[in-house]
Amino acid sequence: MKVSYLNDNFFSRLETLALNLRANLAGYFGGKHLVKTYGQTVEFADYREYQLGDDIRRIDWNLYGRLEKYYLKLFTDERQMQVQIFLDCSASMEKADPTKAAYAVAFAAALGFLAVHNMDKVSIKQIKGDVAEDTLGTIVGKNSFFRAINQLENINFDEEAHLSTAVTNCPDTSTNNGLSVIISDFFDERDWKKAVDYLVYRKRQVLLVQVLSPDEADPAYSGRVNLIDSEALDLLDEKNMKLRITRSMQAAYQDALNDFIGDLKEFCASRGADFISVTSDKPIEKVIFEQLLKVGIMA
Amino acid sequence: MSVLVPLGFLGLLGIGILVLIYLLKPNFQQKIISSTFVWKLSLRYKKKKIPINRFRQIILLICQILIITACAFLLSQPYIPAEENIVYGVEEVVIIDASANMNAVHSGATSDERTRFDRAIEKTLTLASDTIYEANGAITVILADESPRVIFNQVREEGMADFEEGMNELECTFGKCDMEAALALARKQVELNPQARVRIYSGTNYMGGGDADFRYEEIADTSAEFNVAVLSCSPMLDENEYVFEVEVACYGAEAEGATRERTLEISINGADDGNGNLTNLPTLYKQVVFNPQPAAGKTYSEDVQTFTIRATDAEIGGNSNNLFASFEEVKVEFRDLYDSIPQDDFLYVYGGQRDEIKVQYVTADANSFYYVGFHVLQDQMRNTRDILFTQVTDANAIANEGYDFYIYEHTVPATLFSTGLPKDGVVIFLDPDKQINDLCDIELGDVVELEGRTKLEPGDASPLTQYLDPSRIDLTCYRQVMNIGEFDPLLTCDGNPVLLSRNTDDEKIIVMPFNINYSNLSVNWDFMILLYNIINHYMPLTLTGYLYEIGDSIDVNCKGPTLTVRDRNDQPPIDPETGKPGTGDYKDFPAKVQLTEYGTYTFTVLGAIFSEENEERKVFVKIASSGSNIFNEAEVVTEIENGEVMGEAGDSLLIYFAAALVALLFVEWWLQTRENY
Numbered sequence: 001m002k003v004s005y006l007n008d009n010f011f012s013r014l015e016t017l018a019l020n021l022r023a024n025l026a027g028y029f030g031g032k033h034l035v036k037t038y039g040q041t042v043e044f045a046d047y048r049e050y051q052l053g054d055d056i057r058r059i060d061w062n063l064y065g066r067l068e069k070y071y072l073k074l075f076t077d078e079r080q081m082q083v084q085i086f087l088d089c090s091a092s093m094e095k096a097d098p099t100k101a102a103y104a105v106a107f108a109a110a111l112g113f114l115a116v117h118n119m120d121k122v123s124i125k126q127i128k129g130d131v132a133e134d135t136l137g138t139i140v141g142k143n144s145f146f147r148a149i150n151q152l153e154n155i156n157f158d159e160e161a162h163l164s165t166a167v168t169n170c171p172d173t174s175t176n177n178g179l180s181v182i183i184s185d186f187f188d189e190r191d192w193k194k195a196v197d198y199l200v201y202r203k204r205q206v207l208l209v210q211v212l213s214p215d216e217a218d219p220a221y222s223g224r225v226n227l228i229d230s231e232a233l234d235l236l237d238e239k240n241m242k243l244r245i246t247r248s249m250q251a252a253y254q255d256a257l258n259d260f261i262g263d264l265k266e267f268c269a270s271r272g273a274d275f276i277s278v279t280s281d282k283p284i285e286k287v288i289f290e291q292l293l294k295v296g297i298m299a
Numbered sequence: 300m301s302v303l304v305p306l307g308f309l310g311l312l313g314i315g316i317l318v319l320i321y322l323l324k325p326n327f328q329q330k331i332i333s334s335t336f337v338w339k340l341s342l343r344y345k346k347k348k349i350p351i352n353r354f355r356q357i358i359l360l361i362c363q364i365l366i367i368t369a370c371a372f373l374l375s376q377p378y379i380p381a382e383e384n385i386v387y388g389v390e391e392v393v394i395i396d397a398s399a400n401m402n403a404v405h406s407g408a409t410s411d412e413r414t415r416f417d418r419a420i421e422k423t424l425t426l427a428s429d430t431i432y433e434a435n436g437a438i439t440v441i442l443a444d445e446s447p448r449v450i451f452n453q454v455r456e457e458g459m460a461d462f463e464e465g466m467n468e469l470e471c472t473f474g475k476c477d478m479e480a481a482l483a484l485a486r487k488q489v490e491l492n493p494q495a496r497v498r499i500y501s502g503t504n505y506m507g508g509g510d511a512d513f514r515y516e517e518i519a520d521t522s523a524e525f526n527v528a529v530l531s532c533s534p535m536l537d538e539n540e541y542v543f544e545v546e547v548a549c550y551g552a553e554a555e556g557a558t559r560e561r562t563l564e565i566s567i568n569g570a571d572d573g574n575g576n577l578t579n580l581p582t583l584y585k586q587v588v589f590n591p592q593p594a595a596g597k598t599y600s601e602d603v604q605t606f607t608i609r610a611t612d613a614e615i616g617g618n619s620n621n622l623f624a625s626f627e628e629v630k631v632e633f634r635d636l637y638d639s640i641p642q643d644d645f646l647y648v649y650g651g652q653r654d655e656i657k658v659q660y661v662t663a664d665a666n667s668f669y670y671v672g673f674h675v676l677q678d679q680m681r682n683t684r685d686i687l688f689t690q691v692t693d694a695n696a697i698a699n700e701g702y703d704f705y706i707y708e709h710t711v712p713a714t715l716f717s718t719g720l721p722k723d724g725v726v727i728f729l730d731p732d733k734q735i736n737d738l739c740d741i742e743l744g745d746v747v748e749l750e751g752r753t754k755l756e757p758g759d760a761s762p763l764t765q766y767l768d769p770s771r772i773d774l775t776c777y778r779q780v781m782n783i784g785e786f787d788p789l790l791t792c793d794g795n796p797v798l799l800s801r802n803t804d805d806e807k808i809i810v811m812p813f814n815i816n817y818s819n820l821s822v823n824w825d826f827m828i829l830l831y832n833i834i835n836h837y838m839p840l841t842l843t844g845y846l847y848e849i850g851d852s853i854d855v856n857c858k859g860p861t862l863t864v865r866d867r868n869d870q871p872p873i874d875p876e877t878g879k880p881g882t883g884d885y886k887d888f889p890a891k892v893q894l895t896e897y898g899t900y901t902f903t904v905l906g907a908i909f910s911e912e913n914e915e916r917k918v919f920v921k922i923a924s925s926g927s928n929i930f931n932e933a934e935v936v937t938e939i940e941n942g943e944v945m946g947e948a949g950d951s952l953l954i955y956f957a958a959a960l961v962a963l964l965f966v967e968w969w970l971q972t973r974e975n976y
Contacts, residue, residue: 092333100333187334216333226327229335241335242327249345256340 010106011113013285019083019114019179020297031080032118039077046074081178082123082138083115084204086167086195087155088184089126094157095230097213101157103280104183104211109149110288111181116145120178124148126155127184130165160231163188167195179297180204185211186264196271206273207297210264214281219253221245307375313367313960320967321360363963370959389436390453390492391426392485395419395469396501396518397444398476399849399926403502403639405523406551415518416471419500422518424466426498431456438462439488439495443481444472445850446878449488473642473897473922474850478505482937489939497939503925504932525551527561527589528643528927530603531846532631534651536682540611540622541651545631548603549589550928551639560588561633565608565615569627571652577627583608583615599930626651628917642897643927649899649917650845654684656838657724659698661691662708668821669706669729672830679831683840703838709814711735725807725837730778730814739801739808740784747795748776755797758788762836763800763809766828772820777813786810807837839888841902841916847894848923854889858914861886861905866920867898894920 018032038045050059050070060073085108094101108124115122122139125132136148163184180199186192186208199206215221222245229239243249261277268275274295278287332338401416423440430436437453450469454462478501485497499505502518530546547563565583572578590602610621632645660669670690677686691697697712699705699721708729720726720738728735733743755769767790774792780799786808788796801808815821820829839856847853852875855862862885864872871883875893885892894900897920904914925931 096331096333185333187336189336213333216337221330224327226329227335227338228329228331230331230333239335241338243338249341252341252345253337255344257337259344260337260340 010110010284014110014113014288015117017114017288018118019081019111019120031078031120033079033081033120035077035079037077038074041075041078043076044073045076047071048074081115081118081120082174083111083120083178084170084180085111085122085124086132086163086170086180086182086184087124087126088161088163088182089128089155089157089159090161090184091158091230092185092187093211097215097280100185100211100213100280101155103278103284104209105152105155106284107209107211107278107287108181108183109152110284112139112145112148113142115179116140116142124152125166125170127161127163127166129159130162130169132166132170161188162190163192164190164194164198168198175202175204178204179207181207181209183209183211185216193267196268196273200271200273206268206271207295208264208268208273208275210261210275210277212277212279214279217257217279219245219250222247222250305375307373308371310367310371310374313371313963314364316960317360317363317367317963317967320964363967366959366963389430389434390439390488390495391430391436392439392441392488392495392497393423393426394441394443394447394478394481394485394497394499394501395423396476396478396499396503397442397469397471398501398503399473399640399643399922400502400929400931401471401518402473402642402926403524403526403929405520406525406637406639414471415502416469419518420466420469422500424463427454427459427462431459440466441481441484442469443476443478443501445474445477447477447481447484449484453492472849472895473926474895475848475923475925476501476503478503478933478935479937482935482939486937486939502929502931504930505935506932524639524929525549526639526643526927526929527633527636528640528924529563529631529633529646529921530643530924530927531921532629532646532648534626534629534648534845539624540609541626543608543629543631543648544605545585545608546603546605547587547633548601548927550601550930551599559591560586561636563587564630564632564634566630566632567610567621567623567626568630569652570610570621570623571625572622573624580610580621580623581616583610583612583617585615597930601928601930625653639929640922640927643922646846646921647899647917647919648845649919650842653682654838654840655687656684656704656834657687657689657702658704658706659689659691659702660706660708661697661710661712662706663692663710664708665690665692666708666815668815668826669708672821672826675827676830676834680834683843684834684838686834704833707731711738720806720808722805725809725833727809727811727833729811731810731812732778735810739806739810741780741786741799741810742782742784743812744779744781746776746778749774749793751775753792755790755792758791758796758798761787761789761800763829763832764789764798765832767825767832771823771825772818774813774818776817780812809833841904841914842918845918847918847920849894849897849920849926850923851894851920853892853894855885855892855902856888857885857890857904859904862888862890863903863905864892865901865903866896867900868896870896872896872900896920897922 034043047060047063048071050056050072054072058072060071063069063071087104087108093104112122112124116139119140122145123134124136124139125134127133136151139145139148161184163182163186167182182195184192196206196208224242224244226235226242227240228235229237232239264277265275274297276287276291276295278291395416396419397416401419402414404412404414423438427438430438431454437455438451439449439453440451441447442450451458451462451465478499482497489495489497500518527549528547530548531544532546533544535542535544543565545563545565549559549561563585565585567580567583569577570580585606585608587604587606589600589604591600593600608615610617610623611619627649629648629651630645631648634644636644638644658673660673670688673686673688677684677688680686689702694712697714699712699714699718700723702721703724704727705721705724706727706729709731711728711731711734715738731743736742752773752775755772755774757764757769769790772790774797777792777795777797780796783796783799784801785803786796786799786801788799790796790798792813797811797813799810799812820826839858841855841857841862842853844853855864864883864885866872871880873879873893873895874881875891900918900920902916902918904916
């Protein structure tokens with residue numbers, strides 16, 4: 001039985017939130033995100049002197065009456081952004097702990113809902129192997145979003161996922177027009193950092209969300225254990241390993257995990273990307289309200 | 300190193316069982332996890348931070364293997380032979396008795412002078428020759444004196460020359476024999492070589508020993524040996540007349556036709572008539588008739604007699620004028636006997652002269668407690684000391700020299716301030732006043748009157764206060780001591796010293812700053828104990844006995860810095876620690892002196908306290924009484940069992956080994972079920 005966080009209550013709690021994307025993004029016409037360029041909204045932004053070629057209808061005649069100089073009145077612009085969500089659909093996200101995959105899907109859905117709620121376009125890309133599949137297409141509007149959600153719950157998490165290859169080969173990574181989110185456990189021996197570098201190169205705002213199961217954050221098992229990797233082909237696969245897990249071994253695991261997460265944070269900070277690490281036993285609303293607000297994605 | 304039970308190493312199979320247990324452990328439990336990515340990372344952390352973990356994982360296995368190995372070694376009973384490798388095969392273990400009775404020769408003036416010990420040596424050499432050359436065996440010899448030891452261990456053909464030479468150099472002692480220890484040594488030899496047989500060459504008829512599997516070879520010759528001995532002579536004061544209780548014995552039969560009547564000569568030399576005149580009294584002759592008939596169940600006669608000798612007894616040649624207060628020596632002797640052991644035909648008794656201790660008691664107000672106290676001591680010590688107590692109340696009669704103890708009560712003679720304290724004795728100030736501040740290094744203050752009785756408390760430990768119980772002594776008044784100088788506080792009252800002593804090479808002073816009338820000291824035992832301690836500490840007896848046996852170890856004391864000891868051959872005694880002749884000079888007292896030779900030992904105190912004259916004391920050391928009994932019988936309890944000594948111990952170890960293995964299996968099973976850490 002599949003675990004699902006997606007229901008009406010869940011989405012209703014997100015109604016009051018909005019994505020807070022950087023203002024230097026370009027985006028598309030018709031959205032709700034304030035950007036630093038001037039546009040045609042009713043929200044005053046600034047004045048500037050009239051120049052040849054300017055539309056004389058935009059001259060502020062009241063100001064001319066007082067100063068006898070021509071000034072144009074400028075207004076802010078609002079754009080529509082494209083939010084891309086790359087969801088790691090490897091077996092490591094579900095096989096050992098189904099709640100981990102459900103949690104990742106819920107997190108993706110929450111971000112998608114926040115996007116469509118702000119009239120942004122959303123595309124949820126499922127990374128399977130070297131490919132980022134976009135089976136749901138670009139989602140605009142809540143009706144389209146809720147139709148897509150039904151399919152999202154039926155995603156199969158199996159095989160492997162190569163983040164860097166999939167992201168860099170993704171055909172629809174437009175430039176400077178929105179937020180790219182990668183949801184994964186990042187337990188990938190390949191160089192996933194290339195994916196982040198690529199997205200940063202495409203001038204997209206980047207958010208990395210690491211989802212861990214409670215067992216991964218703090219292994220409760222000990223003794224002589226044959227650890228079977230969920231992505232292993234069989235018992236003789238090299239990914240499997242036999243260990244005698246003692247207290248010292250668990251301490252070493254914690255050290256390794258903390259250093260690994262620290263490495264992720266440090267790398268993201270160096271690239272101007274945001275990073276959060278969550279465990280699937282934490283309430284998802286708490287993560288959204290606390291961690292996303294903390295990194296500035298939510299407003 | 301060899302092992303007695305090689306099969307014991309079968310226990311090492313337990314290691315194989317242990318390893319099998321480890322191999323049969325349940326497989327690793329399988330656990331599906333998202334990714335082993337972090338675990339692989341953690342391996343690097345683990346290696347870096349906890350390098351000894353691998354050892355910790357196998358430490359349990361290592362401990363178990365060590366325990367099993369130790370058990371297997373216990374089972375196999377490893378040993379290191381004392382001198383050379385133990386040879387299994389025919390072996391004769393000979394115990395040669397080297398006690399006093401082995402010095403017995405055939406009686407009669409025409410004896411060939413060969414002792415029992417010589418005959419035992421000859422027998423041993425013959426046995427060695429037969430065993431080594433004819434039976435291709437080995438011989439082991441244990442010399443059984445007071446400290447039995449293996450002198451030859453498994454001698455074979457190649458060692459015969461040294462063996463014969465060594466055996467001919469052996470000498471018998473006049474001491475005792477510890478046959479139990481010798482048998483214990485023999486038993487060890489039999490345990491190492493179950494084919495070994497034990498023989499005892501002894502004049503004593505050893506019996507018992509349970510199922511002792513040894514052969515007793517009798518060396519005694521009842522037809523040709525007899526021995527007459529003076530066993531002891533005890534001087535006693537009987538109404539101011541010295542009498543001597545003499546114990547003599549005769550063992551065995553004399554040659555046919557010989558008389559059983561013997562003459563005992565008693566010579567009293569250096570007899571003091573009470574006026575300091577020393578004379579040698581005429582020799583006394585006591586006729587002793589021994590019973591020639593053997594006792595029931597025995598083949599030889601044994602007659603021990605005790606009688607009293609008085610110098611005034613006309614029957615033995617004495618007369619009523621032979622009264623004396625002390626004597627230098629008394630010789631008791633059977634002459635012209637030609638018996639088997641001539642060394643026990645006589646003995647000397649010394650110690651008839653008592654130490655003289657002179658006490659001057661100077662007081663302005665005579666106190667009878669001291670007078671009575673010293674007279675009680677005199678009575679108690681009358682056999683060893685003469686205490687001459689002089690009470691002086693006339694200031695003109697006070698002497699400043701010539702006494703061993705100078706006691707000043709309530710007063711200090713004026714002459715002391717001009718001549719100083721007496722130098723030839725111990726000075727004791729009882730209830731002194733502040734005047735003595737000028738005479739010795741002490742500062743006395745005023746008299747302190749206590750509100751009630753106050754019990755004394757102990758001060759520094761000293762021989763003067765040993766066996767004294769301060770809590771029994773109450774005090775109501777004392778003189779305060781403002782400065783004790785170099786005095787040692789021995790007893791205190793409310794923190795104030797009430798008994799002090801100063802003990803240097805030049806001065807020996809005791810100060811008791813309270814009047815005995817203000818204390819209950821004089822009416823309880825502690826008063827006599829204190830007086831006894833004072834005399835015994837400053838004037839100790841060099842010797843407490845007068846007659847000893849060979850092998851005795853005695854404690855000696857000394858009034859001077861050095862005591863020199865020499866035996867009858869003017870040789871120093873054996874040092875007990877090294878077993879070799881020592882220097883014969885003793886400086887730490889009480890000293891222990893080992894007596895190993897019969898005859899007279901001379902103890903000389905060099906530079907006695909206060910007098911600086913040498914004092915000489917003598918004691919006589921006789922051969923052991925058991926040695927005089929040349930047909931002695933004794934029982935031994937040490938059991939010797941051939942062959943099967945190790946069997947039972949091995950079986951019991953097997954049980955322990957099995958129990959240990961089961962315990963280890965249980966521990967291992969428990970750890971398996973726990974499967975953690």
